[in-house]
Amino acid sequence: MNILFICDEYPPGLSGGIGSITQSLAREMVQQGHQVYVVGLCSYEYGQRNYEEDNGVKIWRLRYGFNFLSCSFLYKIQRKIPNVLKSFLYGQRNFDEFVRFVEKIIESNKIDIIEQPDWNTFAYDIGVKHPLFPKLPVPIVLKLHGSHSYSCHELQTKRNKHYANIDKQFFNNVTAVTSVSQYTADVNLELFGRKKSIITLYNSILLPNDKPCIPRKDNLVFFSGTLKETKGVFSLLKAWNLVKAKHRSAELILFGKGDIDVLKSLILPEYQSSVLFMGHQPREQLLSILEISSLAIFPSYIEAFSMAPLESMSKACPTIYTNRSSGREVIQDGINGFLVNPDDINSISEKILLLLNNADLRHTIGEAGKKAVAEKFEIKKSTKDHIEFYKSLITGFNT
Numbered sequence: 484m485n486i487l488f489i490c491d492e493y494p495p496g497l498s499g500g501i502g503s504i505t506q507s508l509a510r511e512m513v514q515q516g517h518q519v520y521v522v523g524l525c526s527y528e529y530g531q532r533n534y535e536e537d538n539g540v541k542i543w544r545l546r547y548g549f550n551f552l553s554c555s556f557l558y559k560i561q562r563k564i565p566n567v568l569k570s571f572l573y574g575q576r577n578f579d580e581f582v583r584f585v586e587k588i589i590e591s592n593k594i595d596i597i598e599q600p601d602w603n604t605f606a607y608d609i610g611v612k613h614p615l616f617p618k619l620p621v622p623i624v625l626k627l628h629g630s631h632s633y634s635c636h637e638l639q640t641k642r643n644k645h646y647a648n649i650d651k652q653f654f655n656n657v658t659a660v661t662s663v664s665q666y667t668a669d670v671n672l673e674l675f676g677r678k679k680s681i682i683t684l685y686n687s688i689l690l691p692n693d694k695p696c697i698p699r700k701d702n703l704v705f706f707s708g709t710l711k712e713t714k715g716v717f718s719l720l721k722a723w724n725l726v727k728a729k730h731r732s733a734e735l736i737l738f739g740k741g742d743i744d745v746l747k748s749l750i751l752p753e754y755q756s757s758v759l760f761m762g763h764q765p766r767e768q769l770l771s772i773l774e775i776s777s778l779a780i781f782p783s784y785i786e787a788f789s790m791a792p793l794e795s796m797s798k799a800c801p802t803i804y805t806n807r808s809s810g811r812e813v814i815q816d817g818i819n820g821f822l823v824n825p826d827d828i829n830s831i832s833e834k835i836l837l838l839l840n841n842a843d844l845r846h847t848i849g850e851a852g853k854k855a856v857a858e859k860f861e862i863k864k865s866t867k868d869h870i871e872f873y874k875s876l877i878t879g880f881n882t
Contacts, residue, residue, distance in 0.1 A: 484517045484870065484877075485592055487585070489599035491523035493542055495531060500790055501600050501628050503766070504663075504686050506537065511689065511866040513539035520592060524581045524605045545584060547577035547605060574609035582616060589621060596873045597623045599653075601630040601671075606649050614649060615656050622658035622880040624873070627667050627681070629787035632674050637785040637808060638713065651675055659876055663788035664809035682872060685812075686788045687865035690797055690857055697774050701842065702732045704835060705776040705800065707769050707791055708783070710741020710760075715782030715805060715825040720749040720758070725832035727754040730839050736772065738764050773798040777845060778838045781805065782825040788812070793860050796820065796852030801845045803834050819851035 488509060492502035509519045521542040525531075527550045534543050564572070588594060597619070606614035616623065627633070630653070631646040654660065654675045661682045662668035668681040704726075708714040716737065726733055736759045737746075743760050750758055773779060779795035780803040788809045795802045796819070804810050806822035814820035821834045838845050 484873065485595045486512060486517055486519050486873070487588060487592075487594045487597045488519070488521045489523065489585070489597060490521050491525050491529075491604050493521050493523055493537075493544075501602060503790060504628075505600075506540075507687070507689060507862055508866060508869065509540045510538045511862045512870070515863075515866055515870070517870070518592070520588060520594070522581075522585055522588060524577065526608075543584070543588075545577075545581050547581075547609065548573060577609075578605065578614055585616065586619070589619065594621055595877055596621055598626055599623065599657075600626055600628045601633075601650065601653055602628055603649065603653070607631065607646055615652055622876045624876065625653055625657040625660045626684075627660065627662040627671055627787065629667065629785070630671075633667065633670055633787065634785060636670055636674060658880060659872075661872070664812050666809040666812060667787045684869055684872065685860055685865065686790055686793065687860045687862045688790065688793050688797055688856070689862045691770070699775050699800075699845075700734075700777055702730070702734055702839060703776045704733060704735045704839075705738075705773060705779040705795070706735065706781065707738040707779075708781060708789075710737065710739045710743075710746060713784045714739075715784060716741070716746065717749060718782050718825045718828060718831060719780060720746060722828045722831035722835065723758065724751050724754060725828065726835050726839075727751075727757060729836055733757060733835075733839060734759065736761060736776075738762070738769055738772075770794060770798065773800045776800050778803065778835065780823075780831070780835065782823050782831055783807065784825050786810070792820070793856055796849075797856045799849040799853040801838050801848040802852055803831075803838075814852075815855075819855040820848060 488505050490502060490505045494502050494506050505521065509521060512519045519540045521540060523544050524547055525544045526548055527546050531544060603614060630650040632642055632650040635642040654671065654677070660677065661684045662671070663684070663686050665683045668683055672681065706716065706719060708716070710716050723735055734757050738761045740763050747755055773795055778801045781789065781791050782803070783789065783805045784807055786805065786808045792802050792804045792813055802814065802820040804814050804820055804822055806824055810822050814822055816822040823830050823834055
């Protein structure tokens with residue numbers, strides 16, 4: 484099968500969750516004998532090569548905007564241009580070029596099916612009114628990772644009318660819709676309605692090879708993600724003050740980008756030295772730290788289906804996750820991990836202390852989490868499920 488992913492954040496570069504998930508799936512599809520292509524419409528600041536191959540996956544990065552140096556005066560001016568003017572100057576032209584390129588890839592590589600995410604950075608940033616593909620000779624699958632409308636619903640904030648209209652267009656102008664969680668599927672049905680069902684195909688990971696057992700630290704707490712309030716890091720740092728009051732040797736290590744000064748202001752002065760801000764680091768670095776961490780915590784306010792807890796659990800690191808959004812589809816509370824309300828500072832600190840103070844419980848929860856990932860979220864099985872679903876669409880599309 485020849486598969487084309489539309490993805491504007493394929494690693495490396497300023498990749499997000501969608502990019503990492505797409506990369507894992509694309510690589511495994513190649514391993515299972517399929518031809519996989521990726522095309523993204525990226526800003527020049529994204530960097531990386533315009534074309535490269537990644538473990539057999541062929542990737543093209545087309546560009547939008549003007550190619551100014553990111554430190555130049557003209558670049559700063561371009562960033563401040565209203566979206567309406569951006570669309571007039573280059574937005575629609577760049578998108579039309581992108582469509583023509585995709586059509587060329589479909590023809591030259593005999594593409595059987597296309598998958599694209601429901602988050603479209605180009606459309607949101609530039610403001611093109613109708614950032615949709617014309618009628619193509621192959622089925623298009625929309626995968627729900629978490630659009631603007633979904634995020635606003637979860638955070639109970641007002642939707643931008645233009646962005647919401649883009650989301651609706653994407654949702655209603657494709658052959659089929661899949662979702663990375665049942666919760667996300669249900670929310671989108673509530674937001675947009677759809678006569679056809681939405682298939683849930685969970686995010687998944689490649690299970691790490693078993694290594695000789697590395698002793699875990701007794702006092703190291705791990706967090707990774709964007710260091711902003713919606714990821715629950717503000718709640719975590721407030722709870723950390725309560726943890727440190729009862730567990731003096733505890734240390735917290737945070738990976739991700741954010742306003743460090745704002746974050747430090749949430750920590751009592753006497754406890755600030757116990758919190759390490761590591762910034763953005765390669766995924767391999769995060770995984771190596773998970774192998775020695777006492778526990779990992781991700782008390783997010785909103786997730787479609789996060790990869791972070793899966794990676795933590797796959798390393799047998801006892802994991803505390805959010806009880807919001809799709810949290811309950813990942814963890815059975817008290818069995819293979821713990822769930823917390825991101826607003827409940829006391830509960831967050833209590834769960835951290837419970838694990839820090841009980842090595843046997845950490846081992847039991849960690850092993851149960853690893854087993855759950857192997858049974859439900861393993862990449863090889865997930866890839867086969869994707870391929871079978873694609874085949875059913877292709878057959879229906881061609882009849």
